[in-house]
Each structure stands twice: as C-alpha cells, then as structure tokens.
Amino acid sequence: MNICMIGAGYVGLVSAACFSEFGWKVACTDNDADRIEQLRRGSVPIYEPRLEELLERNLCNGRISFSTELAPAVGEADLVFLAVGTPMRRGDGHADLSFVFRAVEELAPHLDGFTVIATKSTVPVGTSREIERRLKQLRPDADFAVCSNPEFLREGSAIYDFTHPDRVLVGCDEERAKVLMERLYKPLALRNAPVMFVSRESAELAKYTANAFLAMKISFINEIADLCEAVGADVQEVATAIGADGRIGNKFLHPGPGYGGSCFPKDVAALIRTAREARSPLSLVEQVQTVNSERKIAMAGRIERAAGGSLKGKTVAVLGLAFKPDTDDVRETPAVPVVERLVARGAEVTVHDPVVDRLPDALAPLPGVALVADLDDAVRVADAVVIVTRWQEYERLPDVLTGFDRPPLVVDGRRMLAAERFERYAGIGR
Ligand code: NAD
Numbered sequence: 001m002n003i004c005m006i007g008a009g010y011v012g013l014v015s016a017a018c019f020s021e022f023g024w025k026v027a028c029t030d031n032d033a034d035r036i037e038q039l040r041r042g043s044v045p046i047y048e049p050r051l052e053e054l055l056e057r058n059l060c061n062g063r064i065s066f067s068t069e070l071a072p073a074v075g076e077a078d079l080v081f082l083a084v085g086t087p088m089r090r091g092d093g094h095a096d097l098s099f100v101f102r103a104v105e106e107l108a109p110h111l112d113g114f115t116v117i118a119t120k121s122t123v124p125v126g127t128s129r130e131i132e133r134r135l136k137q138l139r140p141d142a143d144f145a146v147c148s149n150p151e152f153l154r155e156g157s158a159i160y161d162f163t164h165p166d167r168v169l170v171g172c173d174e175e176r177a178k179v180l181m182e183r184l185y186k187p188l189a190l191r192n193a194p195v196m197f198v199s200r201e202s203a204e205l206a207k208y209t210a211n212a213f214l215a216m217k218i219s220f221i222n223e224i225a226d227l228c229e230a231v232g233a234d235v236q237e238v239a240t241a242i243g244a245d246g247r248i249g250n251k252f253l254h255p256g257p258g259y260g261g262s263c264f265p266k267d268v269a270a271l272i273r274t275a276r277e278a279r280s281p282l283s284l285v286e287q288v289q290t291v292n293s294e295r296k297i298a299m300a301g302r303i304e305r306a307a308g309g310s311l312k313g314k315t316v317a318v319l320g321l322a323f324k325p326d327t328d329d330v331r332e333t334p335a336v337p338v339v340e341r342l343v344a345r346g347a348e349v350t351v352h353d354p355v356v357d358r359l360p361d362a363l364a365p366l367p368g369v370a371l372v373a374d375l376d377d378a379v380r381v382a383d384a385v386v387i388v389t390r391w392q393e394y395e396r397l398p399d400v401l402t403g404f405d406r407p408p409l410v411v412d413g414r415r416m417l418a419a420e421r422f423e424r425y426a427g428i429g430r
Contacts, residue, residue: 001025001078001079001180001184002024002026002027002067002077002078002079002145002296003016003019003024003026003027003077003079003080003081003184004027004029004070004073004074004076004077004079004080004081004101004123005019005026005029005081005083005346006029006030006070006080006082006083006103006107007029007030007077007082007083007084007085007099007103007121008028008029008030008032008035008036008039008045008066008083008105009011009030009046009083009084009085010046010048010158010262010327010329011046011083011120011121011151011153011281012030012081012083012084012120012153013039013051013055013160014047014048014051014153014158014162015030015081015083015120015151015162016028016054016064016164016326017051017054017058017064017193017420018054018079018159018162018402020054020058020063021054021057021058021163021188022187022188023063024063024184024185025063025064026058026064026065027065027066027067027072027076027077028065028066028067028071029066029067029068029069029070029073030068031068031069033068034117036066036068036136037065039055039066039274039295042055042056042059042076046327046328046329046421047326047327047355048155048156048158048159048162048326048327048374049156049157049159049309049326050159050197051158051159051162051307054159055077055089055329056074059063059405066297067351069124070106070107070110071090071109072110072111073108074107074111074112074115075110075111075112076268077115077204078114078115078116078180079115079116079117079118079180079184080107080116080117080118080197081118081119081120081149082100082103082104082117082118082119082120082121082122083120084099084100084102085121085125085262086100086121086122086266086267086270087097087262087266088265088269088270092272092273093270093272094124094274095123095124095247095267095270095273096128096272096360097123097124098130099121100119100121100123101134102248103133104131104134104138105134105138106137108134108135108139108142108211109138110139110141111139111142111143111144111196113136114144114145114310114333115142115143115144116144116146116176116177116180116181117135117144117145117147117187117408118146118147118148118149118152118170118181119146119147119150119204120149120329121133122150122151122207122208122211122256122267122310123148123204124199124203124204124208124270124271124273124351125204125208125255125273125274126201126204127204128147128204129146129149129199129200129201130202131146132146132249132328132399133244133355135150138326139185145172145173145174145176145177145201147170147171147172147174147177147181147200147201148169148170148172148200148204149168149169149170149171149172149181149203150169150203150204150206151207152166152169152206152207152210152404153165153167153326154254155262155326155327155329156230156324156325156326156327157326158346159363163188164193164257165191165193165195165291166194167195168188168193168194169196169198169203169206169207169293170185170194170196170198170203171198171199171200171201171203171204171262171421172196172197172200172203173199173200174290175395176324176428178197181195181197182195196244196350200215207267208267208270208271208274210269211263211264211267211268211271212267212285212288213316214264215259215264215267215268215285215288215289215292216262216284216285216288216292217253218250218252218254218256218259218287218292219258219259219287219291219292219295221235221239221252221254221255222255222256222291222292223291224238224239224296224345224429225255225428225429226429228429228430229428229429229430234429234430235255235416235428235429235430236423236429236430237400239253239254239255243428244255247344247364253315254390254414254415255414255429256334256390256413256414256415256428257294257296257299257334257336257338257388257413257414257427258292258293258296258299258334258335258418260296260323260324260331260332260333260335261323261324261329261331261332261333261336262323262329262331262332264332265289265292265332266328267330268281268285268288268289268426269289270286271285272286274290274337280405284312295420296334296335296337296343297339299334299338299341300338300341300342300344300376301341302428303316303338303342303346303377303384303386303411306384306409306426307384307409308409309402310345310346311342311345311346311347312345312346312347312381313348313350313386314346314347314348314384315347315348315381315382315383315384316342316347316348316349316350316382316383316385316386317334317349317351317352317378317379317382317385317386317408318338318342318349318350318352318384318386318388318391318399319340319349319352319353319378319385319386319387319388319389319391319394320335320352320353320378320387320388320390320394321333321335321336321341321349321351321352321353321356321362321363321371321373321388321389322355322389323335323389324361324389324390324392325389325391325392326389326391328355328358328359329357329429330359330362333362334388335388335389336363336366337378338386338388339351339363339369340366342386343366343368343392349369349370350369350371350372350378350382351363351369351370351371351378352369352371352372352374352375352377352378353370353371353373353389353391354373354375354391354393356371356372356373357373357399359371370422375393375394375396375397375400376400379397379400379401379408382408383408383409384408384409384410384411385397385401385408385410385411386410386413387411387412387413387414387416387417388409388413388414389414390416391415394416395416395417396416397410397417398417398418398421398422401422405422407422408424409424409425409426410424410425410426411426411427412425412426412427413428414428415427415428417430
C-alpha cells in the first residue's frame with residue numbers, strides 16, 4: 001500500500017514513521033523545504049523519543065521518502081493523509097482550516113485511481129464533508145473517498161501511543177475506504193488494538209470531545225488543589241483517593257500551572273465555537289477555558305506570595321519551558337505567561353530546559369530572560385526555583401541544592417518532589 005503524508009510535523013512525521021514500520025511505503029511531503037532537506041539528511045527537526053531511530057531505519061530500507069513535491073506522491077498513493085496544522089484562528093477562536101484547504105487544492109490535480117483522503121489533522125465537525133465538496137468541484141472526474149482519522153498520540157510518547165493505541169478511530173461512509181483503512185491498521189488490530197468505524201461527524205467530534213474532557217479534568221484538579229491549600233488538605237492524597245475509583249481514573253489528575261501545548265487550548269476554543277454556532281453551547285467547557293487562562297496568570301502571584309510578598313530584585317530560576325516533558329514543543333506553554341509576569345513583578349528570570357538547544361527563539365519576545373542548558377547553572381544564584389514542566393531531570397534538584405549555604409525557595413508547580421528534601425518548599429495544592 002502506498003501512502004502520501006502531507007505535513008511532516010509532530011503528527012505527520014510520527015504517523016509516517018510508524019506506517020513505514022508497519023511495512024507500508026510512505027512518501028512524506030511538506031512545503032517547508034528546509035525541513036524536508038533536513039529529513040533527507042537523516043536529521044529529525046523535532047524532539048520525540050525513538051523517532052530518529054525509526055526514521056533512520058525506514059529511510060535506509062527505502063520505505064519512507066521525503067519531498068516537497070506532491071505530484072508523484074499523490075499520484076501513486078492509495079491513501080493521502082492530511083497532517084497539516086489547524087491552529088487557532090485569530091479573533092474568533094475557531095480552527096484555522098486554511099492549511100487543510102490549501103493542501104486539498106494542491107493535491108487535487110494529482111489524484112489518480114481510487115484514493116482515500118484521510119484527515120489526521122484535528123478538524124471541526126463537517127470538515128470531511130467540506131473537503132469532499134471541494135474535491136468534487138476541483139476534480140469531478142476523480143475517484144476518491146474522504147475519511148476522518150483523528151490522531152490521539154501525545155507528544156513525548158508519540159511512537160508508543162501510535163503503536164499501542166487505546167483505539168484507532170475512523171470516520172468513514174464508504175465501503176471501499178473502509179476496506180483500505182482496515183488493511184492499513186491491520187498490524188495494530190492483530191495486536192488487539194480496537195479499530196472503530198463510526199460516521200465522519202462522530203469521529204471529528206470525538207477528537208474534540210476527548211481533548212475537552214481531558215482539559216476539564218486538569219482544570220478540575222487545579223481548582224481542587226486551590227481548595228486543598230485553603231482548607232489544609234493535600235491534593236495528591238485527594239487525587240490518589242478519587243483516582244482509585246475506576247469511574248474516575250487516575251490519569252490527568254496532576255495539579256499544575258494550567259494546560260498548554262499545541263492542542264488543548266486551540267481544541268477547547270474550537271469546540272466552544274462549534275457548539276455556539278450549533279446553538280448548543282457548552283457552558284462547562286467554556287468555564288474550563290476561563291479557569292485555565294486565569295490559572296496561568298495567577299501563577300506569578302502565587303510564586304510572589306510564597307517568596308514573602310515581593311519579587312523585586314530577586315532572582316528566579318524557572319525550570320521547564322516546553323509545555324510538557326519529553327518534547328521541544330513550546331506552543332502555548334504555560335511557562336511563557338509565568339515568566340512574563342515574573343518579569344513584570346521585578347524578578348530577574350533565568351529559564352532552564354533540558355532541550356534548550358532546540359529552543360533558541362522560544363523566549364525571543366522576552367528580552368533580558370536568560371535561557372540556560374545546565375540545571376546547576378540555572379539554580380546557582382536563585383532566590384527561588386519554580387518547577388513549571390515535569391522533566392525527569394528535575395528529580396535531582398534536591399541533590400543539586402545540597403550544600404548550598406542559602407538554599408533557594410522551591411516552588412513545585414507540578415508536585416513532583418518530596419517536600420522533606422528541601423529547607424524551603426511550597427508545593428501546589430498542599
Ligand atoms: P505541526 O505544525 O508540527 O506540523 C504541520 C506541518 O504541516 C508543518 O511542518 C507544515 O510545514 C506542514 N504544512 C502546512 N501546510 C502544508 C501544505 N499545504 N503542504 C505540505 N505541508 C504543509 O503540527 P502538528 O503538531 O503535527 O499537528 C498537525 C495536526 O494534528 C493538527 O491539526 C493538530 O491539532 C493535530 N494533532 C496534533 C497532536 C500533537 O500532539 N501535536 C496530536 C493529535 C492531533
């Protein structure tokens with residue numbers, strides 16, 4: 001089976017690498033010529049555990065190729081995947097579908113023989129139908145079917161998630177497309193991964209519903225964390241107690257500085273927009289968005305209070321810039337609003353991240369903030385150390401601070417370290 005993957009970002013690259021690992025032939029395309037050139041040289045433009053190894057193997061055995069040219073890749077493909085970005089549209093919070101529709105226009109002239117076009121990008125309900133309408137207009141002669149195949153992988157464990165999915169979801173209204181999609185995912189079905197076929201509308205909406213539900217869990221436990229602080233309970237004990245209940249589950253019950261990343265903020269906003277347009281507003285989800293925005297803003301005040309009431313002239317080391325560990329993705333990372341507000345309160349801020357060499361421009365809008373790669377350097381002269389991202393490296397913080405004459409205050413924004421290991425410790429939700 002020949003696959004064309006349009007978009008070689010987090011989702012496109014991981015999907016392309018895993019499909020080639022299944023044995024399929026994948027032509028991965030992107031309109032970013034530098035990115036394609038880099039990939040051809042065997043260098044991976046994003047940080048994702050195990051991705052380099054998979055790409056190298058399949059590049060060597062010829063099962064994966066990279067190009068900026070769509071024509072041959074689409075012409076030969078049985079399946080064309082759209083894995084381009086769907087960022088938040090400025091102004092109204094809706095998903096910006098311009099990259100999707102541009103890719104559709106670009107691929108249309110090259111369709112040859114029966115082809116399935118499947119969206120891996122997260123797109124609002126009705127988009128598959130709209131892609132179909134546009135393709136029929138552009139190529140009335142072409143034989144194709146449009147499917148929705150939303151992706152549920154998580155950055156940082158993307159290869160594992162792709163190859164061990166809780167489910168593969170396919171929205172499909174056409175028998176020939178269903179047969180192809182079944183064949184595509186056979187290697188996963190053989191390992192007992194459920195491959196679910198639903199309508200295209202259900203598949204599209206399920207992706208947003210999943211992300212909104214997870215965002216709601218995060219905002220919920222964050223509010224409970226605040227209540228714990230106010231009444232003398234410990235959010236970790238509360239989370240463990242409720243997480244033991246199978247109806248609730250223990251995942252996504254970790255308090256923190258608010259969710260960020262390239263998916264939750266934009267997907268929550270787009271779902272709110274879809275619901276309003278359908279005159280079926282989601283007031284609960286709207287509140288989740290509000291709670292999360294306020295939380296990111298409130299973090300600096302929380303740090304200031306823990307530091308005794310003023311940050312003027314104090315040195316603060318912020319640990320973690322990526323929106324979560326094991327990725328170099330800084331899109332909508334909560335670290336940026338936290339740093340901005342620490343600076344506004346007069347703090348001198350140094351930011352550490354283990355993958356700092358991949359993030360040179362991430363703090364460009366914040367002049368005067370130093371970005372360092374060495375944890376010891378980051379905390380050496382700090383009055384306060386704030387953990388924003390749960391990188392495993394920060395587990396060694398107690399050892400790093402051992403022997404300091406004047407150990408800094410540690411504000412554990414992720415509740416990842418034991419309070420007893422520090423002289424001055426303030427953990428969220430305790
Ligand atoms: P990304 O920004 O990392 O990658 C998108 C890529 O598409 C870029 O490399 C861009 O150059 C390329 N592109 C844009 N227009 C193109 C065109 N016309 N032709 C060829 N290439 C084009 O984005 P991502 O994080 O991989 O996300 C892609 C989609 O998958 C989004 O809809 C996102 O919501 C969804 N998604 C992302 C994740 C995640 O963890 N990142 C998880 C699940 C779903």
